[in-house]
Amino acid sequence: MALQPFDILSELDSEPFETPDSPVLNRTLSSPSITTSATTKKRYSKVWHHTPVDRNEVTxxxxxxxxxxxxHCTKEYLxxxxxxxIAGHLKDQHNIDISSTQEARTALMQANIADAFEKA
Incomplete structure (x- = not known):
């Protein structure tokens, strides 16, 4: 049975920190991922709406x-x-386009310029 986060914390609380070979510490470090406290940097990108934790939590x-x-799947990126x-993954794998308004305007402007050259 997998340990729940509160079980690990309870065991860590009762273990002295001076024992680096502690089975609790080794289990914690070898787990696939750990969610910790809030990040110091603000995360403004829309990609953070597509992660299972709060945008300011660090995994x-x-x-x-x-x-x-x-x-939406099991994919992870550094x-x-x-x-x-990440935006490319969301677009290609899940058909979620999170491009910014500026990117959309730039793409439209480039299309208009290309169209003008074709007509000239």
Whole structure:
């Protein structure tokens, strides 16, 4: 049976921190991911609406790296990679387009310019 977060915290609370070989600590570090407290950076991108945790909660992978996890599937991306690849994943895999208004305006302007060149 998998340990619940409150079970791990209870065991951690009763274990001294000086024992790095503690089975509780080893189980915690080897778990696939751990959600921790709020991030210090604000997350404004719309990709954060598509993760199973609150946009300001940090999810860490087994290596302790901050990740974005898709709430629509099991895909994960390192947060340090930016949001462009994540936006591409949402668009390609889930047909969710989160492009900004500026990107939409730029695409429309480029299409209009291309259309003008074709007519000239």
């Amino acid at each position: 860490l992978n087994a290596k302790g790296k901050s990740i974005w996890r898709c709430k 947060e340090s990679g930016g949001t462009t690849v």
